[in-house]
Amino acid sequence: MTVLVDECRDEEASPASAPAPLLRVEDLHVGFATAQGHVDAVRGVSFAIAAGEILALVGESGSGKSVTARALVGLAGPKAQVAAGALSVIGHGGRAVDLLRLTPRAWRGVRGREIGFVVQDALVSLDPLRTIGREVAEPILAHRLLPKSRVSAEVESLLGRAGIPDPGNRAAQYPHELSGGLRQRALIASALAARPRLLIADEPTTALDVTVQQQILSVFADQARDGHGILLITHDLAVAAQLADRIAVMQNGRIVEAGPARRVLTMPAEAYTRRLTAAVPGAATRGRWLGTTGDAPVREVVESDRALLEIDNVSVRFKRPDGSALEALAGASLVVRPGETLGIVGESGSGKTTLGKVALALQSPDEGEARFDGQPWSKLAEAARRPLRRQIQTIVQDPLSSFDPRYTVEQIIEQPLRLQRRIDRTKRRSRIAELVDLVRLPSELLSRRPATLSGGQRQRVSIAQALAAEPKLLVCDEPVSALDITTQAQVLDLLVALQGKLGLAMLFISHDLGVVRHMSHRIAVMEAGRIVETGTADEIFDAPRHPYTRRLLGAVLRLPGR
Amino acid sequence: MSSNEGTLSLPRVRHSGAARLHPWRSPGLVLPLAFVLLLAAATAAPGLFTALAPDAVDTDAILLSPAPEHWFGTDELGRDLFCRVVYGTSLSLAIGVGAMVIACLGGICLGTAAALAPSPVRRVLVRLIDILLAFPELLLALLVIAVLGRGPTNTLLAVGLSHIAGYARLIRSQVLQVRLSGYVEHAVALGEHPWTIVVRHVVPNSIRPLLVVATIGVGTSVLAASSLSFLGLGVVPPEAEWGALLADGRNFLEIAPWLSLLPATVVAISVISITLLGRRVQLLLARGEVP
Numbered sequence: 001m002t003v004l005v006d007e008c009r010d011e012e013a014s015p016a017s018a019p020a021p022l023l024r025v026e027d028l029h030v031g032f033a034t035a036q037g038h039v040d041a042v043r044g045v046s047f048a049i050a051a052g053e054i055l056a057l058v059g060e061s062g063s064g065k066s067v068t069a070r071a072l073v074g075l076a077g078p079k080a081q082v083a084a085g086a087l088s089v090i091g092h093g094g095r096a097v098d099l100l101r102l103t104p105r106a107w108r109g110v111r112g113r114e115i116g117f118v119v120q121d122a123l124v125s126l127d128p129l130r131t132i133g134r135e136v137a138e139p140i141l142a143h144r145l146l147p148k149s150r151v152s153a154e155v156e157s158l159l160g161r162a163g164i165p166d167p168g169n170r171a172a173q174y175p176h177e178l179s180g181g182l183r184q185r186a187l188i189a190s191a192l193a194a195r196p197r198l199l200i201a202d203e204p205t206t207a208l209d210v211t212v213q214q215q216i217l218s219v220f221a222d223q224a225r226d227g228h229g230i231l232l233i234t235h236d237l238a239v240a241a242q243l244a245d246r247i248a249v250m251q252n253g254r255i256v257e258a259g260p261a262r263r264v265l266t267m268p269a270e271a272y273t274r275r276l277t278a279a280v281p282g283a284a285t286r287g288r289w290l291g292t293t294g295d296a297p298v299r300e301v302v303e304s305d306r307a308l309l310e311i312d313n314v315s316v317r318f319k320r321p322d323g324s325a326l327e328a329l330a331g332a333s334l335v336v337r338p339g340e341t342l343g344i345v346g347e348s349g350s351g352k353t354t355l356g357k358v359a360l361a362l363q364s365p366d367e368g369e370a371r372f373d374g375q376p377w378s379k380l381a382e383a384a385r386r387p388l389r390r391q392i393q394t395i396v397q398d399p400l401s402s403f404d405p406r407y408t409v410e411q412i413i414e415q416p417l418r419l420q421r422r423i424d425r426t427k428r429r430s431r432i433a434e435l436v437d438l439v440r441l442p443s444e445l446l447s448r449r450p451a452t453l454s455g456g457q458r459q460r461v462s463i464a465q466a467l468a469a470e471p472k473l474l475v476c477d478e479p480v481s482a483l484d485i486t487t488q489a490q491v492l493d494l495l496v497a498l499q500g501k502l503g504l505a506m507l508f509i510s511h512d513l514g515v516v517r518h519m520s521h522r523i524a525v526m527e528a529g530r531i532v533e534t535g536t537a538d539e540i541f542d543a544p545r546h547p548y549t550r551r552l553l554g555a556v557l558r559l560p561g562r
Numbered sequence: 563m564s565s566n567e568g569t570l571s572l573p574r575v576r577h578s579g580a581a582r583l584h585p586w587r588s589p590g591l592v593l594p595l596a597f598v599l600l601l602a603a604a605t606a607a608p609g610l611f612t613a614l615a616p617d618a619v620d621t622d623a624i625l626l627s628p629a630p631e632h633w634f635g636t637d638e639l640g641r642d643l644f645c646r647v648v649y650g651t652s653l654s655l656a657i658g659v660g661a662m663v664i665a666c667l668g669g670i671c672l673g674t675a676a677a678l679a680p681s682p683v684r685r686v687l688v689r690l691i692d693i694l695l696a697f698p699e700l701l702l703a704l705l706v707i708a709v710l711g712r713g714p715t716n717t718l719l720a721v722g723l724s725h726i727a728g729y730a731r732l733i734r735s736q737v738l739q740v741r742l743s744g745y746v747e748h749a750v751a752l753g754e755h756p757w758t759i760v761v762r763h764v765v766p767n768s769i770r771p772l773l774v775v776a777t778i779g780v781g782t783s784v785l786a787a788s789s790l791s792f793l794g795l796g797v798v799p800p801e802a803e804w805g806a807l808l809a810d811g812r813n814f815l816e817i818a819p820w821l822s823l824l825p826a827t828v829v830a831i832s833v834i835s836i837t838l839l840g841r842r843v844q845l846l847l848a849r850g851e852v853p
Contacts, residue, residue: 360751389753401744404763416752469752 021048021227022092023072027085030064030071030253033275041067046085049229051197054220056232056244056261058064059139059493061455063120064234064253066120068206069200072099072231089114089198112139113527116191118201125187126143126175132159132186133171139194141560155193158365162189163219180348181212183299189218199223202233209347210555217243220326233482237280238514238557240378241265250271275524279489280559281518281539289496290489290518307374308505309336309359309392314368314378315529316354328354330529331368336473341499341506343520343537345552351529352509356475360394361385372487373472397478399462403450409461410446410546437496456487463494465500475507480515492519513556517541525549563729591842594835601832604651613842614642616649616802625696625818638814643807643821644778647828650802654832658784664722666776669729674765676730683763687732694727695844700789714803717796721786725779732775736768743767774847777840781833788829804829 030042042064049055057065070076072087077396087099089115102110111117119125136155140146145152159167162185175183184204191199201220205213220243224230234240240247241261249272257270264396268274289294292413314330329351336342344352355367357363358370361378370378372392377385393416396402403412413435417428436443437459450458459479466474478497480488492515498504510516516523516537524542525533525548533546543549604611620640628635634643676687694702702724710716740746741764749759784804790796791805792812799806804825811821 032625104751226571362747362751385754386753388752392751394751396744402748404749404767406766415749415754419753 001297004106005029013284020096022053023049023089023231024071024086025068025084027061028068028551029081029083029543030076031068031078031081032077032167033081037171038484041080042071045250045253045255047148047248047258048504049231051227051229052215052224052242053225053246054230056234056240056247057250058234058237058240058247058252060234060486061111063250065250068232068250069117069202069233072200072542073111073115074099075111075117088486092195092197098389099505109143112142112191112194112223114196114198115195115382116196116199118187118199118204120202120204120238122442128175131172131174132178135175135186136171136190136193143194145194145293149193155189155205155510155522158189159186160193161222162186163215163222164189175293179355180208181215185219187215188223193198197227198229198231200233203235205239206230206236207232207423209559210513211347213239214555225366230234233234236557237265237277237485237560241559242557249276257269262560263459277486277559279485279513281489281492281512282514282558283517285518289493291486291493304316306338307335308338308372309377310371311335311355311358312371314355314358315367315368316351317361327529329365330530331425332526333368334524334531334532334534336505336507338472339499339503341519341521341522342447343516344507344509344526345511345516345523346526347552348511349525352511353477354529355526356394356477359475360392360472362390375477385437390419391471392473393466393469393471394473394475394477395410395459395462395466395479395484399458402462403458405449405451408447408449409441409453413464413468416465419469435468436469438498439464439484454487455483458485459487459491460494463491467498471504473505473507475509478507478511479508479512481512488515495519503561513541513553563634566650570632574711577638578696579747585636586846587690590838594838597831597835598839599639601655601835602653604610605655606646606754608648608651610646612642614645616640617629617800618645625814627818628824630819635818635820637780637810637818637821642826646802646807648806649824650804650807652826653797654784654804654829655799656778657714657721657787658780658836660718661721661725661783661787662776662779664719665725665779666722666772667727668726669733669772670765670769672726673730673733673781674737674760676758677741678764688734691727692731695731699786703790704793704795707790712795712798714797714801716791717787720796721783724786725783729772729775731780732770732772737764738766740764774840774844777835777843781836781840784835784836785829 025048026046028042029040029050030047032039032041044063045068047055057068059065059300067076067080071082072078076082084099085101088096089099089110091097091110096184097114099110126132131154133155136158137151140151140154141148147391153170155399156167160168164170164182164185170178170186174349175186178186188201188204199220205216217239220230220232230245232240246259246260249257249264249270250256250470251272257264257268257273263271265277268277284388311334313331313333313397314329315327315331316330318326320326332351332355332553334342344355346352354363358365358378361370365378369376372388380388399451410432415431416430417423417431423431432446433443436446441460445453445457448502450461455462479495480491484489494507496519501504506519508516508519520537523532523537524531525540525546527548533540533544533549536554540549576595618641620636620642622640623632623636624640626632626636626692632642632644634647636642637646672687676684676691678684679687703720706720706723707716710719746759746763749763755764787796787803788805790810791803792809794809796808797803799810807825808822808829811818811823811825814821
């Protein structure tokens with residue numbers, strides 16, 4: 001089945017009523033020849049983008065959205081078979097370029113020149129040995145658009161248009177000297193350099209903080225206003241809601257629903273779109289399951305003055321390579337009570353992860369101390385602390401990195417059980433079966449290695465391993481940041497259910513404020529190693545007191561109607 | 563119009579012979595593997611290859627050139643050279659494999675210690691490795707022979723000990739990397755004992771590259787042992803060891819060149835085969851075709 005996006009255009013006036021669309025895709029199929037046979041990644045996708053219009057292609061990982069984008073620039077890979085009814089872009093001078101009939105040489109004339117492609121990962125997509133200026137100049141020189149003498153002035157103006165302050169000096173810098181946000185902007189500038197009219201951006205803001213994300217999105221909005229057509233690939237519905245004129249929802253290689261952004265997100269016609277929007281965590285989802293309908297158990301926190309974890313005025317300093325000191329934590333204090341979830345929010349570099357490491361006693365404080373269950377914790381000698389360590393466990397963003405690569409799932413979950421002498425082999429077996437059941441992991445996965453599992457399954461293994469140690473406190477450091485919406489919903493639901501069942505306390509670190517709001521009883525806001533504000537989730541979100549909290553919340557993207 | 567209408571032009575998949583062969587069946591793997599298997603067979607049952615005894619002296623057949631009844635010819639005492647090469651295989655290979663095992667075990671211990679020991683000890687060990695690496699391996703082996711004396715066991719020890727430093731350097735760099743990995747930190751957070759972490763996680767994850775280097779190391783060790791014997795410092799002449807055979811033949815190079823040329827060829831092919839095999843396995847490992 002193929003849904004033509006254009007059919008849904010009548011509901012809202014299209015921002016540009018150009019007769020011929022800039023990009024026309026009809027019945028696009030992309031298949032891959034693999035060792036297991038032919039795999040269809042994209043099956044009959046059709047859409048069009050007019051000048052000045054932003055179309056967002058949203059969906060889970062594996063839905064085929066990135067493959068679609070790559071097929072449009074001829075980069076789907078050597079094993080890809082691309083076929084379509086029509087695939088054309090209006091190039092310079094108004095002539096239509098048929099993308100189905102291009103030689104490799106002709107493709108080079110199209111990429112950059114007719115279609116600008118902003119790649120997914122700004123952190124690795126810039127050549128570390130070239131300055132930003134040379135990177136941006138590359139398309140201009142490759143397509144011989146300007147004489148060499150005028151290139152540097154053009155580069156400066158491009159960097160300025162991509163929202164980079166002080167472009168003259170930035171052009172002379174190397175990628176490692178720039179922040180993630182500036183690097184992403186430099187990539188946008190290089191995509192714009194040869195003046196393509198169509199821009200394709202594949203997850204342009206995924207690795208960025210909310211405040212930086214906001215700035216990048218405004219750069220795209222400016223480009224659309226200048227008459228560029230933009231195809232935005234994203235898994236983040238809020239990003240699509242903020243930026244796109246129209247949204248096309250992809251599932252299993254097909255567009256299942258398409259239409260004006262507001263309509264698709266507030267009144268989804270398809271069950272799949274409804275499921276996606278319902279799975280986005282935020283204020284409206286508190287006390288509800290994300291993956292299924294119905295109310296989650298109320299996780300009552302017994303009001304008590306007893307603290308499970310106390311971080312008392314802790315400072316941690318790291319030495320920079322040039323010898324100067326970096327203050328990761330500067331007198332941070334907080335309290336986690338038994339059974340509660342304390343959310344920690346803040347931009348990257350604000351010390352969230354270091355705080356988690358202090359709680360786990362993997363980082364010893366330079367000043368101040370951490371106490372656990374009323375006893376000294378950070379000041380204990382390692383030998384005395386070792387038997388107590390199982391009480392604080394952790395799950396991290398990339399669980400694969402915390403698993404011994406030689407271990408099977410069973411061995412990983414067994415790891416904490418082996419440390420408890422009283423448990424013999426048969427007891428361990430039955431305990432593993434219990435845990436696997438608890439985290440809803442199919443037991444036939446026990447003999448597999450984690451590298452062969454999906455992201456959601458890996459995170460379940462990691463949770464099962466943590467629970468095997470029977471902890472009182474779980475430090476969750478960005479546990480769902482690498483997962484797409486539906487998997488994220490399942491993992492968050494699991495954590496909520498486990499907390500209800502086991503009465504675990506959680507220190508929940510995330511840069512995603514919607515996730516934190518959904519999960520937390522109380523929230524602490526971090527800025528530059530300090531905790532600037534603490535309060536209940538509602539207090540922080542509805543009546544923020546500190547100016548930094550207000551700035552952070554102001555940058556949060558929300559779905560319409562939330 | 564063709565039925566292919568609407569299909570992107572894609573680079574043709576190359577269908578030459580090499581591309582179609584399964585990586586396990588490429589000649590670069592099969593030939594060395596066959597030769598190594600042959601060597602293994604010669605070690606296990608030399609009687610299969612020759613009916614003669616390596617020490618059988620035939621005074622009527624002195625310095626004969628290669629012929630159907632004596633494939634490699636005979637030496638100055640009338641002993642069949644092919645027979646001696648076959649019987650020498652076990653000794654040469656045993657020295658090669660044994661020396662490699664000693665070098666690996668020593669390298670693992672020294673390398674791990676040089677990465678994880680307390681600071682003063684660690685510094686001393688790192689300097690020690692650097693100093694050992696500064697000497698040619700043959701010179702170190704000579705030093706060991708000078709202390710222990712000649713003989714097969716001592717040759718094995720000498721070659722093994724002289725190769726430790728290289729392995730230790732490799733292991734040290736791996737351990738330093740693994741030590742910082744997420745799973746080691748995670749094991750600390752689980753409350754595992756530091757020694758358990760070293761034995762269970764750090765060392766097993768550090769020795770992966772060693773497995774490959776070690777295969778190549780067998781070839782190097784065979785060569786090193788042969789060099790020692792050739793110098794008259796390894797295995798003593800009456801024993802049929804490849805290096806010793808070479809050394810023997812050297813005296814008759816003008817009148818019976820096959821006496822050194824043929825054993826030398828066997829040494830060369832063996833070392834090349836073992837090294838190629840190691841490389842191939844390394845390649846397959848890197849491509850993820852071997853679990």
